[in-house]
Amino acid sequence: MRLMRRFGVAEKSDRPYECKRCETAFSVQYQVCPECGSYSVERDEWD
Numbered sequence: 001m002r003l004m005r006r007f008g009v010a011e012k013s014d015r016p017y018e019c020k021r022c023e024t025a026f027s028v029q030y031q032v033c034p035e036c037g038s039y040s041v042e043r044d045e046w047d
């Protein structure tokens with residue numbers, strides 16, 4: 001994770017968390033999605 005940041009990976013590097021329901025990306029992990037209220041905010045699986 002920290003390694004990815006060092007590489008300066010584009011796209012999702014600054015927003016690794018994503019709501020599985022509304023697909024909104026976040027830079028921090030929310031317990032509840034502030035957009036749709038879903039509890040399915042999870043880290044993306046790019047690593």
Ligand SMILES: [Zn+2]
Pocket residue numbers: 019020021022023024033034035036037038
């Ligand atoms: Zn959502």
